[in-house]
Amino acid sequence: MSELFDTISAPDGATLAGLRADLVRRAEAEGLLDVAYRTVDSPLGALLVATTPVGLVRLAFEGEDHATVLAAIADDVSPRVLQADARLDDLARQLDEYFAGRRRGFDVPVDLRLARGFRRAVLEHLRDIPYGRIESYASVARAAGSPNAVRAAGSACAMNPVPLVVPCHRVVRSDGSIGHYRGGAEAKRRLLALEAA
Amino acid sequence: MVMRVCRALLASADADDAWSETFLSALRAYPRLRPDSDERAWLVTIAHRKALDQLRAAGRRAVPAGELPDLATEDPPRPDDELRAALAALSPAQREAVVLHHLGGLAHDEIAATLGISPAAARRRAADGIAALRTRLTGGTTP
Numbered sequence: 001m002s003e004l005f006d007t008i009s010a011p012d013g014a015t016l017a018g019l020r021a022d023l024v025r026r027a028e029a030e031g032l033l034d035v036a037y038r039t040v041d042s043p044l045g046a047l048l049v050a051t052t053p054v055g056l057v058r059l060a061f062e063g064e065d066h067a068t069v070l071a072a073i074a075d076d077v078s079p080r081v082l083q084a085d086a087r088l089d090d091l092a093r094q095l096d097e098y099f100a101g102r103r104r105g106f107d108v109p110v111d112l113r114l115a116r117g118f119r120r121a122v123l124e125h126l127r128d129i130p131y132g133r134i135e136s137y138a139s140v141a142r143a144a145g146s147p148n149a150v151r152a153a154g155s156a157c158a159m160n161p162v163p164l165v166v167p168c169h170r171v172v173r174s175d176g177s178i179g180h181y182r183g184g185a186e187a188k189r190r191l192l193a194l195e196a197a
Numbered sequence: 198m199v200m201r202v203c204r205a206l207l208a209s210a211d212a213d214d215a216w217s218e219t220f221l222s223a224l225r226a227y228p229r230l231r232p233d234s235d236e237r238a239w240l241v242t243i244a245h246r247k248a249l250d251q252l253r254a255a256g257r258r259a260v261p262a263g264e265l266p267d268l269a270t271e272d273p274p275r276p277d278d279e280l281r282a283a284l285a286a287l288s289p290a291q292r293e294a295v296v297l298h299h300l301g302g303l304a305h306d307e308i309a310a311t312l313g314i315s316p317a318a319a320r321r322r323a324a325d326g327i328a329a330l331r332t333r334l335t336g337g338t339t340p
Binding site for chain 2: 004007008009010019022023027032082
């Protein structure tokens with residue numbers, strides 16, 4: 001029966017983009033936009049980035065299903081989630097520069113609300129590991145205040161909600177092997193190679 | 198899906214407005230949405246309501262009661278103009294069931310719950326509405 005409705009066409013891309021942008025403006029004016037997101041193309045595939053008014057709350061790799069990630073954000077942060085590319089233009093530019101080897105750190109606020117307690121302490125420390133340097137999980141555990149919590153430090157890195165910007169890829173195993181990474185071991189290798197260049 | 202519902206009932210500019218209003222309403226209402234609610238059905242229902250609001254507003258703007266607004270003066274013709282006119286000519290009850298079921302993808306029992314009628318009545322309204330649409334659009338031929 002639905003062939004009756006085949007004539008209904010979708011608006012063209014430009015119209016839809018205009019509508020979306022207008023919706024974002026109106027939602028912001030009413031204080032209804034809690035999470036803005038966009039995707040950014042990168043040598044590691046499409047990255048999903050999402051920000052709250054506080055700062056970047058989530059960065060997801062292509063291998064993490066973006067729809068699933070957005071659904072989790074709706075559950076864990078707020079269901080008021082809208083695609084709002086312009087809000088994240090600055091970070092998109094910084095990511096481009098980073099992958100081009102022209103940037104060594106990210107100058108954006110982060111919102112670490114998705115990590116609590118020790119995990120958060122680990123992430124706070126990771127931000128101090130400079131570009132091109134690596135640290136062991138044991139040293140991260142020590143720096144975060146719990147020298148014996150090496151495994152917990154490892155899982156805090158593996159579950160980092162904002163990889164790249166909080167550089168968990170700079171943490172490797174004491175034996176020199178690469179360790180887990182949300183974007184996959186290959187992505188981690190490529191990032192370390194980029195930063196070593 | 199929301200845009201399909203809006204465009205089935207409205208000319209382009211009004212459909213755009215209804216689309217925006219639907220999502221703004223949804224954003225306003227989110228904190229009150231029960232965790233077990235079906236968000237898709239809820240959104241489609243809002244879209245339908247917003248589209249009807251726009252239809253009424255368009256009616257108030259220009260045209261005599263019961264007539265279709267002369268949309269061609271504001272908007273370029275669209276391939277679905279004929280469909281829109283046929284939908285507008287349905288009884289409100291049939292149109293509601295057709296839009297929610299065939300465009301919004303709501304099941305008959307979801308429509309029944311939304312409208313406060315029995316699932317059988319929802320099914321009948323949608324079927325009667327489709328039959329009427331078919332008659333109007335194709336001169337009554339059966340598929």
